[in-house]
Amino acid sequence: MADFVKSHAPRFAVDVYQNAYLPQDAQEVNAIVTVTATGSGGLPVPADDxxxxxxxxxxxxxxxxxxxxxxxxxxxxxxxxxxxxxxxxxxxxxxxxxxxxxxxxxxxxxxxxxxxxxxxxxxxxxxxxxxxxxxxxxxxxxxxxxxxxxxxxxxxxxxxxxxxxxxxxxxxxxxxxxxxxxxxxxxxxxxxxxxxxxxxxxxxxxxxxxxxxxxxxxxxxxxxxxxxxxxxxxxxGKEIGDVRLRLWTPQGAAVRFVKQVAPAVEDLTARRTEAPPRSGDYPTGSWGDESRDYHVCVDVPAPAVGHEMLAARVALIVRDPAEPGGPPAQILGNGLVRAVWTDDLVAATTINPQVAHYTGQAELASVIKEGLELRKRGDEAGATTRLGRAVQLAHGSGNEETAKLLAKVVDVEDAAAGTVRLKARIAEADEMTLETRSTKTVRVKKKPSEDERYP
Amino acid sequence: MTMPQLDQLSACPGCGEPLEDDDRFCGVCGTDLRAAARQQQAGTAAPAPAPAEDAADTSGPATEGDFTLPPPLRQAPPPPLAPPPPPAPAAPPAPPADPRAADPRTAPPPAPAGPPPAAPPAAPPAAADPRTPHGADPRADAPAPPAPVPAAEEPAPTPCAVCPDGWVAADGYCASCGRAQPGERDHVERALGGVAAVSDLGLRHHRNEDAFTVSATALPDGSPAVIAVVCDGVSSSSRPDEASAAAAEAAQEFLLDRLPRGADGKQAMHDALLAAADAVNALAEDGTEPEPGRNSPACTIVGAVTTGGTLVVGWIGDSRAYWVPEEEGAAPARLTQDDSWAAQMVAAGLLSEAEAMADHRAHAITAWLGADAVEVEPHTRLFEPDRPGVVIVCTDGLWNYAETAEQMAHVVPGKARSAPLPSAQHLVRHALDSGGHDNVTVAVIPFPAEPDRAQTA
CATH class of the missing domain: 3.40.50.410 (von Willebrand factor, type A domain)
Incomplete structure (x- = not known):
């Protein structure tokens, strides 16, 4: 099947969104990694030999x-x-x-x-x-x-x-x-x-x-x-199977988590297989022409202010499907997660909009799950708090689909403030739909840059 | 941080000629003694030559002394337009654009075919700071390559300058500890006969976004002209390091082309700044994706040209030039006026200089080179100083710690005119000792330009 990989394999573009600047002694580095596969151009793949x-x-x-x-x-x-x-x-x-x-x-x-x-x-x-x-x-x-x-x-x-x-x-x-x-x-x-x-x-x-x-x-x-x-x-529409996200981290680093965050939240942290030296592989399944986002969070040892470190290197790799355990891996894309320690507090405390957005989307998925669980256990107050927070997050991030599903489970009084009341009667299908689709996320819109310049 | 040390050799390593303390090049064989000295003492710390002055107190309020002396001339008599002089040797070559000066992370891995790249100097185990300057002159970094490994299919991996057992990956980071490697531009020194400049990363930045060029040439009448250009990349822009390098290079090239042909000094400076602006604009159109959330490549620029009798400065942004006369007690002067929020507030009479500089917007610049600059309006001034001295051309990484002309004069060593490189080193040291919060770059140009000195370049 090597021929397949050569003739049909999509190209993977890896874009990293992060604020690389960290305050003194900070160790946690967050980045959103967007992986976009293109190759078939949407055309049907010709019948194979x-x-x-x-x-x-x-x-x-x-x-x-x-x-x-x-x-x-x-x-x-x-x-x-x-x-x-x-x-x-x-x-x-x-x-x-x-x-x-x-x-x-x-x-x-x-x-x-x-x-x-x-x-x-x-x-x-x-x-x-x-x-x-x-x-x-x-x-x-x-x-x-x-x-x-x-x-x-x-x-x-x-x-x-x-x-x-x-x-x-x-x-x-x-x-x-x-x-x-x-x-x-x-x-x-x-x-x-x-x-x-x-x-x-x-x-x-x-x-x-x-x-x-x-x-x-x-x-x-x-x-x-x-x-x-x-x-x-x-x-x-899938073009290539068994693609893995390979994460390299420097000596002394610890991976906090690796999550797929778009199109849906999927925590991959525990699915790591080691790929020495200093790398681990996370499964991503098969890919067609599509784009997915991953949230990578790594702790690294902090050097003094003014230094720069590569906190993670993200690559997409594919193995020969005939030999899934075999070593030859083809690298299909590469992105760098950097860390720069600075005493510029404005730079160091700015949260990257993508990181903020997906942190919110992951929280949205988990508060829906928690809220529905509490409701099943009869904890109405707890359920109301969680689902109220979910309404607030869905509203704030523009996750319309999830907001609609939530509205079938709670009566929304003030979406921005997250004030809700549990509905007295909830159709089972509505609750199951919300639970099943709670991990669906929306992508962030890009923001314009600010305009002051400092040499 | 240690400063590269000069004047350590008692005899030329090239030919054995006894040397004087001040020699930078061997008078007999021309060996670059600074490079040789560095090679000999790889990494041993030595005190920078420190003049007697104490660090200036930078807390004082701005004085009114700036811009009073020496007075700008109304109009310099335009020199007769002469046919271009014969090329070199009268025009010493400018320091060539160093291809390795690009951001090391984007630098391609060494070509496998060539000899192994010069390894960065082995850092002494105690000195783990990757910013330890590792060579003023790129030539010093590239001694004769070590005996090539037989049948070397790949270049030997470059060892990491930070951790003991890592090596540098193709993207410029250590494959073990992940640390960025010292950049070619982290600490740069250049000295020609009549001018010297030093640029340093500073203590708080991860990348040196300042750049400079220094060179000397001859006017049509054979008299010397010395050029220094200093640029400061706008840190909120994309690739500010490339912007500053491109601008400094373009302005110098332009001046080296026009001055020998008898161009009017002020006009040449004006046009050189526009040429620099074009070079920065071109970066925005070279097809590189803009960095998310950042503006087009941008930088400031300040240039100075000294001749036998005149001094021309030109600038856009907030990099500055100062006049510091050699004579004790003679009044120094600031020669440039910032394109900055603070300067505009002061000029408009809305705030005192002290009030303006205390505002968090003080350093926001109102003019720059770059594709998204509203209008590029070079400022140029011509001076005819009536006594010898030095011109200090610098970025805010220095002048933040010596703001007024008096403060600057206070930190400039008394013998600056005869020792520009040690003086530039001293000024950088002053900035680092004061906090080193920004990249710091300073050029020291003796006035008047002296024929014999310029020729040695």
Whole structure:
């Protein structure tokens, strides 16, 4: 697949936004790192030479537990949605459909392998969907394990899963799902969707988080087909898989955190794998033409005022997908996070607008989560405080989508001040939507520079 | 911080000729003795030659003495336009633009094909300060390269100047401790026969955004002319270090071209400042992305040209020139008037100088070189001093600690006219001892320009 990397790999631009100036003795360095991948120019990637093997592979996992028949619209919607996703597959992409219950079963093509998408395989897959029946329990770990086994059969650079569930993971222990996720992490990326309102937000967001995909709620089964089509289109737009963010820090430094902050908050700090000397890799999954922001926070030993240090060097690296553990890594982009100690207090105390913005967005995500948890536990006062703060943050940062979702859970009296009251009745779907989408962020608008000049 | 030391050699390392204390170049073979001395004593600290004067008290109020002496001349008789004199040797080459003077972080890694780059001088283990000056003259940094490693595919990594076991990565930072390496411009000294200048990072800044050029040439009648240009990058602009370097270089080039052809001194200075402005403007259009939140590259400029009988100064911004006569008791003078908020307030009669300088906006400049300057209006003045002395051309990194003409005169060594380099070093030391809060750059130009001295350059 080296050819793939050469011919299709996007270019990565790394931009660093920070105030590099620190007051005397300060150690904490913050920077927002914007990574922008370009390369395909939005044009469809031409069909690959079959001799190279498929460029991408996708497994769709459909919940076929008994509850999918209550109401029957769910099973019907899932069938339609899966069909729509299959229609969206580009020629040459390897794919399979898995039916998930308390165990996992291959629906198409079967035999422990993947089919290569073309008109006839797409039609055959659609036919096979007719045999999907709702019966049995839910053991999502087993679905993911089967998807992993299937995806391992091809050396595709882009390996992706789409998972749909309508209920709780009742037929296996939480540890079993955790083990499956650990085994699959880095092997493939996965988007997860909950249909209806009987599923567990934490389970679905946990799957997407571990496998670097998106999570969302599809409250109405009728909306599934459009959502599946969009997910598959997004998967088809990926150009390069298993991209890692490599962070170099100087001797004596400690990484406080590395978070993806746009398009959604995802804390990557604990997912570091060491890449000596003095570097660590954080997984970012697969990339198409897109841009993401990361917040890097590092503590460094402070030299005297007047000195400059490189606090971190951020690179994007990709490994040979055929050899994920192998050493040869291609560096796709590079950015420098600097630190300059100064006694100019104005310079040292200025907070970079990007850093401030994303610090607020991360807080927004966490106060929503805390607020909803407190509400479930019956702590109305605590919930009101947290959700009020969330309204204030969403309002101040221009995060309109989150503000709208919050307004379905609280009555807003004064958005700027964060004065809210909990609604007496909250639709379950609204609460789950807010919880699932709480990590979605908006980007900051650039500010004009000030105008006084000092030599 | 130590100052590079002069006059340590008793005999020329090139030819063995006995040397005088003041010699900078061997009178027999021409060896650069400063460079040789530095190589010999790599890093040993030695006191800078310190004249007897104590540091001036800078707290006193501004006096009215500035701008009174010597009076500007109404009009200098324009020298007859002469055909250009034969090129060199009459026109000593200006210090060439040092390509390594660019920000070290943007400097490309050494070309693998060439000999290994000169390593920065090994810092003594105790002196961990990377700003320890490591050479006035770039030539001193590049002695004969060490015996090349056989079949060297890659240049040997440059060891870090800060930590014991790091090496310098391609982007200019230590791969171990991350520290920025001392820049080529952190401490720069130049001396020609008739003029010397020193520029230093100061104690509080991470990058030297000041720049200077000094050179000497000959007028059409063969008499000497000495040129000094000092620039201060605007720190809120993009690449202020590049702006100041480009401006100083462009103004000097222009003067070196026009003065030998008999151009009028004031006009030449005026046009040289415009040429410098063009050079800075060009930086804004060289395709480099502007740094986020920063203005176009910008800097101040002040230039001075001395000849046998006249002194021309020109400036834009708040870098200054002072006249300090050699004779004890003779009145010194400030020759420039800042384009600054404080100066405007004083000029408009709204504030006293002391009040204006106490305001936090005092140093905000009202004119500069740069693509977003509203209007570039060079100020030029012509003087005919009636006695010998020195012209001090400097950035605010110095004059912040010697604001008035009297204060400046107080810190200028008495023998400055005969020892411009030690005097410039002394003035930089004064700024550092007073706090060194900014980059500090000073050129010391003896007046009148003396033929024999200028020729030695």
């Amino acid at each position: 079959p001799a190279d093997g498929p460029r991408a592979a996708v497994v769709v996992m459909v919940d076929c537990s008994g509850s999918m028949d209550y109401p029957p619209a769910k099973m019907h919607g899932a069938r339609r949605a899966t069909g729509a996703a299959i229609d969206t597959l580009r020629d040459g992409v390897a794919f399979a459909v898995v039916a998930g219950t308390h165990q996992a079963a291959e629906v198409y093509p079967g035999g422990g392998r993947l089919a290569i998408a073309d008109d006839s395989t797409r039609a055959a897959a659609r036919t096979a969907l007719r045999h999907l029946r709702a019966a049995g329990g839910t053991a999502i770990g087993s679905w993911l394990s089967l998807a992993d086994r299937l995806l391992r059969t091809v050396p595709a650079a882009i390996r992706h899963g789409i998972l749909l569930t309508d209920g709780r993971n009742e037929h296996e222990k939480p540890e079993e799902l955790r083990l499956a996720l650990d085994a699959c992490a880095g092997r493939f990326t996965c988007d997860a969707r909950g249909v209806g309102t009987d599923w567990e937000v934490e389970e679905v967001t946990g799957i997407a988080s571990a496998l670097l995909g998106t999570a969302d709620i599809v409250a109405e089964p009728e909306a599934l087909a459009a959502d599946f089509t969009a997910m598959m289109e997004s998967a088809m």
